Amino acid sequence: MPQQNPFQDPLRFERRVPECVVVIFGANGDLTKRKLMPALYRLAYDRRLSAGFAVIGISRSPMSDDQFREKMHEAVKQFSEDTEVQDDLWRTFAAGLFYVAGDIADAKLYQNLAAKVQEVEAQRQTGGNVLFYLSTQPSQYAPAALGLGSAGLGKGSGWRRLIVEKPFGHDLDSARKLSEELHQVFAESDVYRIDHYLGKETVQNILAFRFGNGIFEPLWNRRYVNHVQITAAESIGVEGRGAYYQEAGALADMIQNHLLQVMATIAMEPSAGFNANAVRDERSKLLRSIRPMTPDEIRQNTVSGQYGPNNIGGKELPGFRQEEGVNADSQTDTYAAATFFVDNWRWAKVPFYIRTGKRLPKRVTEIAIQFNPAPLAIFNGDGSDTSPDLLIVRIQPEEGISLKFLSKRPGAGMRLRPVSMDFNYGSSFGERSPSAYETLLLDAIIGDPTLYTRQDMVEASWQVVQPIQEAWRGTKFVFPNYAAGTWGPAAADEMLARHGHVWRKP
Amino acid sequence: MGAAGTIAPEKILRELAEMWTALNKDAGGETDSALRACTLTLITLAEENEDFGAIGEAIAALMPQHPARTILVRLQGPGERQLSNRVYSQCWRPFGQKRQVCCEQVEIVASDKALSELPAVILPLTVADLPVILWCRSPRAACLPAFPAIAAMASRVIIDGEAFCSQATAGAKSKEQTAQIAMQRIAAIATKDTAVGDLAWTRLTGWRAMLSQIFENRQNLAALPGVTKVTVTAGGEPRVGAWYFAAWVMDSLADIGVHPDFRMESKAAASNQDLQSIRLEGPRWSAELSREGERFVATVNGVSQSSSLGRATDYSMMEEELRITERDPTFERALVTAQRMTEERK
Numbered sequence: 001m002p003q004q005n006p007f008q009d010p011l012r013f014e015r016r017v018p019e020c021v022v023v024i025f026g027a028n029g030d031l032t033k034r035k036l037m038p039a040l041y042r043l044a045y046d047r048r049l050s051a052g053f054a055v056i057g058i059s060r061s062p063m064s065d066d067q068f069r070e071k072m073h074e075a076v077k078q079f080s081e082d083t084e085v086q087d088d089l090w091r092t093f094a095a096g097l098f099y100v101a102g103d104i105a106d107a108k109l110y111q112n113l114a115a116k117v118q119e120v121e122a123q124r125q126t127g128g129n130v131l132f133y134l135s136t137q138p139s140q141y142a143p144a145a146l147g148l149g150s151a152g153l154g155k156g157s158g159w160r161r162l163i164v165e166k167p168f169g170h171d172l173d174s175a176r177k178l179s180e181e182l183h184q185v186f187a188e189s190d191v192y193r194i195d196h197y198l199g200k201e202t203v204q205n206i207l208a209f210r211f212g213n214g215i216f217e218p219l220w221n222r223r224y225v226n227h228v229q230i231t232a233a234e235s236i237g238v239e240g241r242g243a244y245y246q247e248a249g250a251l252a253d254m255i256q257n258h259l260l261q262v263m264a265t266i267a268m269e270p271s272a273g274f275n276a277n278a279v280r281d282e283r284s285k286l287l288r289s290i291r292p293m294t295p296d297e298i299r300q301n302t303v304s305g306q307y308g309p310n311n312i313g314g315k316e317l318p319g320f321r322q323e324e325g326v327n328a329d330s331q332t333d334t335y336a337a338a339t340f341f342v343d344n345w346r347w348a349k350v351p352f353y354i355r356t357g358k359r360l361p362k363r364v365t366e367i368a369i370q371f372n373p374a375p376l377a378i379f380n381g382d383g384s385d386t387s388p389d390l391l392i393v394r395i396q397p398e399e400g401i402s403l404k405f406l407s408k409r410p411g412a413g414m415r416l417r418p419v420s421m422d423f424n425y426g427s428s429f430g431e432r433s434p435s436a437y438e439t440l441l442l443d444a445i446i447g448d449p450t451l452y453t454r455q456d457m458v459e460a461s462w463q464v465v466q467p468i469q470e471a472w473r474g475t476k477f478v479f480p481n482y483a484a485g486t487w488g489p490a491a492a493d494e495m496l497a498r499h500g501h502v503w504r505k506p
Numbered sequence: 507m508g509a510a511g512t513i514a515p516e517k518i519l520r521e522l523a524e525m526w527t528a529l530n531k532d533a534g535g536e537t538d539s540a541l542r543a544c545t546l547t548l549i550t551l552a553e554e555n556e557d558f559g560a561i562g563e564a565i566a567a568l569m570p571q572h573p574a575r576t577i578l579v580r581l582q583g584p585g586e587r588q589l590s591n592r593v594y595s596q597c598w599r600p601f602g603q604k605r606q607v608c609c610e611q612v613e614i615v616a617s618d619k620a621l622s623e624l625p626a627v628i629l630p631l632t633v634a635d636l637p638v639i640l641w642c643r644s645p646r647a648a649c650l651p652a653f654p655a656i657a658a659m660a661s662r663v664i665i666d667g668e669a670f671c672s673q674a675t676a677g678a679k680s681k682e683q684t685a686q687i688a689m690q691r692i693a694a695i696a697t698k699d700t701a702v703g704d705l706a707w708t709r710l711t712g713w714r715a716m717l718s719q720i721f722e723n724r725q726n727l728a729a730l731p732g733v734t735k736v737t738v739t740a741g742g743e744p745r746v747g748a749w750y751f752a753a754w755v756m757d758s759l760a761d762i763g764v765h766p767d768f769r770m771e772s773k774a775a776a777s778n779q780d781l782q783s784i785r786l787e788g789p790r791w792s793a794e795l796s797r798e799g800e801r802f803v804a805t806v807n808g809v810s811q812s813s814s815l816g817r818a819t820d821y822s823m824m825e826e827e828l829r830i831t832e833r834d835p836t837f838e839r840a841l842v843t844a845q846r847m848t849e850e851r852k
Binding site: 006 | 711712714715716717718719720721722723724725727728730731755758759761762801804806809811812813814826830834835836
C-alpha cells in the first residue's frame with residue numbers, strides 16, 4: 001500500500017483530512033449549533049472533508065437521524081455567517097449526520113453508541129477513526145470519557161481522540177483530577193484541550209511574526225521592551241449567561257486560559273521547530289516561568305471589578321447584579337486585571353499587564369508592546385511629541401500589526417509626531433480567514449495538537465491563577481466598582497501608575 | 507495622460523506620488539485616511555477588442571486579496587505607432603473599517619510597433635523587491651517578437667492554454683496537433699528565470715483536489731496499486747486541459763509504480779468542451795469523478811458524494827494563480843508529459 005496519497009499537491013490544495021467519525025456529546029447545545037456544525041459545514045463547503053466523513057450527535061432528547069439533520073440544517077442556516085448554504089451540498093453533508101439519544105450517566109448510551117459507530121463505519125468507510133467532542137457541562141467530561149472506555153470505544157481499528165472544552169478544572173487539584181480520569185481511557189497525546197483563542201489566525205500570526213522574521217526578535221527582551229499590555233475587552237454583558245458566569249468570573253473564564261496562552265505565545269522562546277511538541281514545550285516553559293504572587297503582591301498587582309448600571313446613548317444598561325440569574329450581592333469579577341512578571345533572563349522585571357472585562361467601551365483584543373524610549377531625548381523642548389514606540393498586535397477586530405514611532409513633522413524646525421505603520425491582515429490577505437473552530441477541528445482530525453493546550457500548560461496556568469482566585473475569594477469587594485461602558489475600575493489605573501505606566505485606550 | 511507617442515516612467519512615478527498626497531488630502535490629512543497596499547506588480551496584456559470593463563472588474567476584485575501596482579497594457583494591434591498612459595488609483599474600504607485601502611493602477615496604450623519599447627517603460631514602474639506577474643490574455647501578443655523581452659521582466663507569466671489552443675487550430679494538421687502546438691508554445695515561454703502558469707491548469711484544481719480527496723481514505727489508497735485502467739473523458743475533442751489532467755493522473759500513479767492502460771475519450775453530446783469525467787478501475791474496485799451540471803459527483807464502489815464544481819472566472823483563476831509566486835513543479839511536469847502523450851496518440 002502506498003504510504004502517501006500520490007495525488008496531493010500542497011502548492012494548490014489545502015491540508016489533507018483523513019476519513020473519520022466525529023461524535024459530539026451535547027449535540028443539542030448552543031456550541032454545536034453556533035460553532036461546531038457551521039464549522040464542519042464550512043469545511044465540507046471548502047471540500048476539506050473526506051467523502052465518507054460522518055458526525056454522530058448525542059444528547060438526551062429523543063430524535064431520529066432525520067430530525068437531527070433538520071435541526072442542524074436550521075442551525076447552519078442561522079449561524080453560518082459567511083457561507084452559503086447550498087441545498088445539494090447540504091443533502092450530501094446531511095447524509096453523514098446520525099444521532100443517538102441517551103444520558104451520559106447511563107451505560108446503555110455507550111452500548112448504543114458503539115453499535116452506531118460500527119454501523120456508520122461500515123456504511124461510510126471511515127476506517128475506524130473517531131474524534132469525540134465533549135461539548136457538555138464540565139462535570140460530565142469524566143463520566144463521558146469513562147463511559148466511552150467501559151464500552152471499549154477508547155480504542156479501535158483507527159485512531160481515537162478526545163476534544164475537551166474549557167474550563168479544564170476550576171483549580172489546580174480539579175484540573176489534575178480531571179486529567180487523571182481522562183487518562184484512564186485516552187493517552188495525553190490523544191486528549192485535545194481546545195482554547196479557541198489559539199485557533200485565531202492572528203494569534204498564530206504572532207509566531208510567524210516573531211520567528212519568521214529576523215528583525216524583531218533581537219528587540220524582544222528586557223533590554224528594549226518597557227512593558228507589555230494585553231487587553232481583551234467585551235462591550236457586551238453576560239447576555240443571559242449570568243448563572244454560568246457567576247460561577248466562573250473573568251479571571252477563570254479568560255485569564256487562566258485564553259490570555260495566559262496569548263501571553264505565552266508573545267513571550268515564549270523560539271522553538272527548535274514548528275511541531276506540536278516543540279512549540280508546546282516552549283509555551284509550557286514560559287507559563288512555568290510566570291512568578292506566582294504572594295498575598296501582598298496580589299493586593300498590589302491584581303484588580304477585581306464588577307460593572308454597575310449605566311445609561312449609554314439613551315439606553316439603560318443593567319449592572320451585573322441586575323442581570324438575570326445573578327445574585328443581588330454577587331462577588332463575581334466581571335473585570336480582572338493583573339501584573340505578571342516572568343522570571344527568566346529575557347523578561348526579568350518587565351511587567352506584563354493583562355486586563356479583561358465585560359461591558360467595557362468596545363470589543364477589542366490586542367497586545368501592545370511598549371519599547372523603551374531613546375536613551376537621550378535630544379528633540380524635547382520644541383513642542384515635540386514624546387510618545388513611546390509601540391508595536392500593537394490586534395487580534396480582533398481589524399486584525400493586524402501596527403508599529404507606532406516618531407517622525408519629523410514636515411516644515412521648519414525639528415518637531416516630532418507619532419506615525420503609524422500598519423499591516424492590516426484583511427487588506428494584505430483579503431481572503432476569508434477560517435474560523436477558530438474550523439482550524440481547530442481540522443487540526444484535531446489531522447492529528448496536529450500544536451494549537452491545543454497540554455496538561456502541563458493547564459497546571460502551570462492554574463499555579464499562577466489559583467493564589468489570586470483564593471485571595472479574591474477571601475476578600476469582600478465593594479462592587480460594583482465600574483460603570484458599564486467605561487474602561488474598568490480606577491484601581492486598575494492605579495495598578496499601572498505604581499510602575500509609572502498607563503493603560504492604552506485601544 | 508502622457509504626450510502622444512511618448513511615456514516617461516519618472517513622470518508616471520511622480521503622478522503616483524501626487525495621487526497619494528491627493529488621497530490623503532481628500533481625507534482631511536488624517537494619518538489613517540488611506541493605506542497603501544502592495545504585494546506584487548501585476549502587468550496585464552489585453553487586446554483592444556476585449557471587454558475592458560470586465561477585465562477592470564476582475565482586477566478590482568483581485569486587489570483586496572492581492573494588493574498590487576497594476577499595469578494594464580491595451581494592445582492596439584498593427585497600425586500607427588501609439589504609446590500613451592494614464593494613472594489612477596483603486597480604493598476600497600474594508601467592511602467595518604474607517605480606513606481606505608488603495609492600490610496604484612497605470613494604464614498604457616501600445617500598438618504593436620511600440621511593443622518593443624514597453625520593457626523600458628514598464629521596468630522602472632515595477633515595485634522593487636516584490637514579484638512581477640505578467641498576465642498575458644492575448645495569445646497573439648505571445649507570438650510577437652517583442653514578447654520574450656516583456657516576459658523576461660516577470661517572475662511568472664500566466665497565459666490561458668485554451669486560448670492558445672484556439673489560436674493553434676489554424677496551423678494544425680490534426681485535432682491532436684492543435685493541443686500539441688498550443689503546449690509547445692506554452693512551454694517555449696518558460697525560461698530559467700521566468701515560470702509559466704496556465705489557466706487551463708487552474709481550471710483543473712477542483713477536479714484534482716476532489717480526486718485527491720478520494721485517496722485520503724486508506725481503503726481507497728490501498729486499492730490504488732490495483733488500478734489497471736484509467737479513462738479520461740473530454741467534452742468534444744480533448745483540449746489542453748484534458749491532456750494536462752490525464753498527464754497529471756498518470757504521473758501521480760507512476761510515482762507509486764502503477765502504470766495502467768490509458769484511454770482518452772470524447773463525449774460529443776457534452777454541453778461544453780470541458781473535462782467530463784475520469785474513471786480509475788481495478789479488478790474489484792473503481793472510482794469515478796464526473797461532472798453533472800454544476801456539480802462534481804465522486805463515486806467509489808457505489809458510495810457517491812457530490813459537491814459544488816464552482817465556476818471558473820477570470821477572477822477566481824487569477825486569485826489562485828497570484829498565490830503562487832514561484833514555479834509550479836507539478837504543472838511543469840504535467841506539461842511535459844501531456845506533450846509526450848499527444849505525440850504518442852498521433
